Every structure is written in structure tokens, then in C-alpha cells.
Amino acid sequence: MSEREVPEEFASTFAKVEPYPFEETDDLREGPNLHDDLLALLPLVGRWRGRGQGGYPGIDDFMYGQEMSFTHDGRPFLKYSARAWLIDEDGKPIRPAAQETGWWRVVKGEDPKRPEVEVLLAHPTGILDLYYGHVDGTKIEIATDAVVRSPQAKEVTAGKRLYGIVEGALMYAQEMAAEGNPMTPHLSARLGRISG
Numbered sequence: 001m002s003e004r005e006v007p008e009e010f011a012s013t014f015a016k017v018e019p020y021p022f023e024e025t026d027d028l029r030e031g032p033n034l035h036d037d038l039l040a041l042l043p044l045v046g047r048w049r050g051r052g053q054g055g056y057p058g059i060d061d062f063m064y065g066q067e068m069s070f071t072h073d074g075r076p077f078l079k080y081s082a083r084a085w086l087i088d089e090d091g092k093p094i095r096p097a098a099q100e101t102g103w104w105r106v107v108k109g110e111d112p113k114r115p116e117v118e119v120l121l122a123h124p125t126g127i128l129d130l131y132y133g134h135v136d137g138t139k140i141e142i143a144t145d146a147v148v149r150s151p152q153a154k155e156v157t158a159g160k161r162l163y164g165i166v167e168g169a170l171m172y173a174q175e176m177a178a179e180g181n182p183m184t185p186h187l188s189a190r191l192g193r194i195s196g
């Protein structure tokens with residue numbers, strides 16, 4: 001339909017639409033209060049940047065930079081995204097690397113001291129992960145309950161991640177079972193807080 005064919009009443013409706021009217025924040029000092037259900041994940045909220053190293057059977061070891069953000073809008077979930085880039089020994093960027101985006105929620109667990117978390121992740125490589133796990137103080141351990149792959153995706157069958165807040169830094173280690181290998185380390189990184 002050409003612009004001229006848009007009925008007059010619709011044209012005025014579109015013109016009136018304001019930008020998204022609700023606040024979303026990565027800073028606990030601003031915007032809506034964090035939902036009570038998310039208290040166990042509070043230390044993650046913010047923006048992070050740092051470096052990591054990786055490897056896997058059959059590939060060369062590598063180093064990477066990464067940015068990560070956890071934001072919320074007062075509802076009981078965190079919006080998560082991360083992007084990485086390969087770097088050389090001097091930290092110079094080589095090329096963009098993995099990105100992932102998804103949602104973190106606290107679901108009702110049996111032990112109030114170990115809240116259960118659910119993490120949904122989508123990767124641009126044709127892979128979707130559903131992770132479950134627990135928060136133990138400043139440590140979060142999650143493992144895949146399901147991995148869905150498109151026909152072209154690499155054969156990733158399971159994943160495991162350990163996140164920890166250590167002296168204000170966000171550290172994590174990630175393992176995966178892929179391409180016929182059992183659960184094997186792929187990544188580890190240390191990120192510093194850049195806001196929030």
C-alpha cells in the first residue's frame with residue numbers, strides 16, 4: 001500500500017504515537033523499583049565490560065572482550081544481552097564474535113536460601129537455550145534443561161554456566177557439550193561494572 005492509500009484516520013493515529021512510555025533501567029538508583037522476586041539477581045543489574053579467554057577441542061584458544069547488560073522495568077524479569085569481540089594479545093579488536101540475548105527470572109524454588117532461576121537465551125547461530133539453576137549468595141549456577149537448534153546450527157547439546165560476583169567484578173565460566181564432545185570448558189571471563 002502506498003502512503004497515499006493510508007486512510008486519513010490511521011495516518012493521524014500513527015502520528016500521535018509517542019516513544020515507548022515506560023522506564024527501563026540498568027541502574028538501581030534510577031527508574032522503577034526492582035521487583036521483589038528479583039532480589040536474588042540484584043547484583044547482576046547493570047552494565048559490565050571486560051575480557052575473557054576461550055577454547056574448545058579442535059579450535060585454537062582465543063581471547064575476547066565482552067559487554068553485558070542486565071536491565072529491568074519493575075516487572076519480575078531481567079532483560080539480558082551480551083556481545084563479544086575477539087582481541088589479540090595487546091587487546092586490539094580482531095573481529096566481532098558471539099552475541100546472545102534473553103531473559104532471567106527467579107522461579108519459586110524449594111529452598112528459600114537457594115532461589116531457583118530460569119534463563120532463556122537466543123543466539124544468532126540458530127541456537128536457543130533454556131537454563132535452570134540456583135542462586136547461592138553471590139554465586140549462580142545454571143545448566144541447560146533444553147537446547148533447540150535450527151538445521152544449520154552447530155551440534156550443541158548442553159551447556160553449564162557459573163556466574164559469581166567477586167570483589168565487585170562479574171566472573172563466569174561456561175562449558176558446553178558440542179560436536180560430539182562431552183561437557184568441556186569453552187569460555188571464562190572477568191567483567192567490571194561500567195554503570196548501575
Ligand code: HEM
Nearest residue numbers: 054056057058059062064084097098123127154156178179
Ligand atoms: C563470549 C562469547 C563467545 C566467544 C568469544 C566465542 C568464540 C568462539 C570461537 C573463536 C570459536 C572458533 C570458531 C570460530 O572462530 O567461530 C568458537 C567455536 C564454537 N563456539 Fe563459541 N564463542 C562464544 C560463545 C559461544 C556460545 C554461547 C556457544 C553456544 C551457544 C558457542 C558455541 C560454539 C561452538 C559449538 C563452536 C564450534 C566448536 C567446534 O567446531 O568444535 N560459543 N567460539
